[in-house]
Amino acid sequence: MQVIRAVGREAAAKKYDLLSAMMAHALAGDKHRQRLVLRLMVLITARYNWQRDELTVGQREVARLWCVDERTVKRDMARFRTLGWVEVKQQGARGRVSVLGLNLDRILLDTKQEWQNIGPDFVERLAGQDATVSDNVVPLHRPAPVPPAGQGVWAEASQRLLAEDRVLYESWFSSMTDAGIDSGCLTLVAPTRFHANYVQTHLSERLRTAVRRCDGTILRVRVISP
Template sequence: MDFKRFTGPQAGSQKYDLLTAIAVAGLNGSPGFQTSMLRLVALVTARYNWRNDELTVGQREMARLWSVDERTVKREVKRLTKLEILLQLRPGVRGRVAAYRLNYAEIYRLSEPHWDKVGPDFSARMEVQQPQDAPPAEKVVRVDFAAARSAEPMPPADTPWPRTLARLAQSDPGLYRSWFSGLALESFENGLLMLKAPSAFAAQYVLTHHMRPLHGMAQQEFPGLRRIEIGS
């Protein structure tokens, strides 16, 4: 599934509609879920980085915004990520703040049964904005990626690398299809993750332009990860 990014002349109204969707989903849930959605609305309104499409806020700042202690913040963030309303992009390690992204597809799914309660105009706009099935990738890309992986045995699904790929696909389906889906695991030793790309160009492009999301997702599945190298 692909979603529309909140850019362009209509971005402001689209953000309001998204916040309305979060709120109406919460209002039609349990009291605990209502509280979670109210906190999320406040956090997104105050601190979401729309340009980078991510949320990087420290627990202390969240606690101050929500008027709770940091233990409550940890529980709330864990709940929102477990519900897949928030997707973790990078863990908070070595004093660095964790990074999260709104899962637009899940927000639309949770709120869709209640759009009509807001009004027909809102329903009509949300039908246009909600994630659509992505068109199939060009055949040459699929063939190249499949061929690049065919010579290597695929690792079991419930192992770190397939789980990393699943995180990348969920976080940004378009980026995953274009650049990450063709990467294959070669080894992981002493904190070094070695990957193989379909071509030297693909390897260099990921290293130059897309290492931040790749490293962040891999770090959650490969404890002790220090560096990623990509060959072809």
């Protein structure tokens, strides 16, 4: 997947690509998804600083822009954070608003299914080798990509990870086992120390997003080795 960095000579085209992907994703969903995505697109076009990856705007201003009350703003911004589309870069304090950033890679990953609705040229332009995992790094174990049986947060999150990227799931997530949840932290066991360290270092955000979409009460995901 092509990683979008909206800077340089092709910045304008990259911005249009991102917004096009978001629009296609919204139109393929119900009215609730359409409204939610539209609200974020408005913030991106009106207030997002592309070069610094910063969205600095107060709830009152967002409420005015969206024509809603501040409770709705608070609720929807929490949904964006749970989706992993919006991240808090600096928590607001002493009358200052929080500095937010966009996880452009996560947005593209979630909208990938609808790229084909735009056209093959769009898919070709954005498709490619996923930059999340280096070609030079391979895990020590490559079990068959079968999600864990039964119910539970990890079983559901595994299904999501498999649907997002089969190769990535087979390489890094399929061999991890559920060690339980304690105090809002899900612990997973990887087959080796190297495997655990790599997932924690390079894939923790994707892992945490998948888990939180299944259970929003989980705040952390810890990966350990035997």
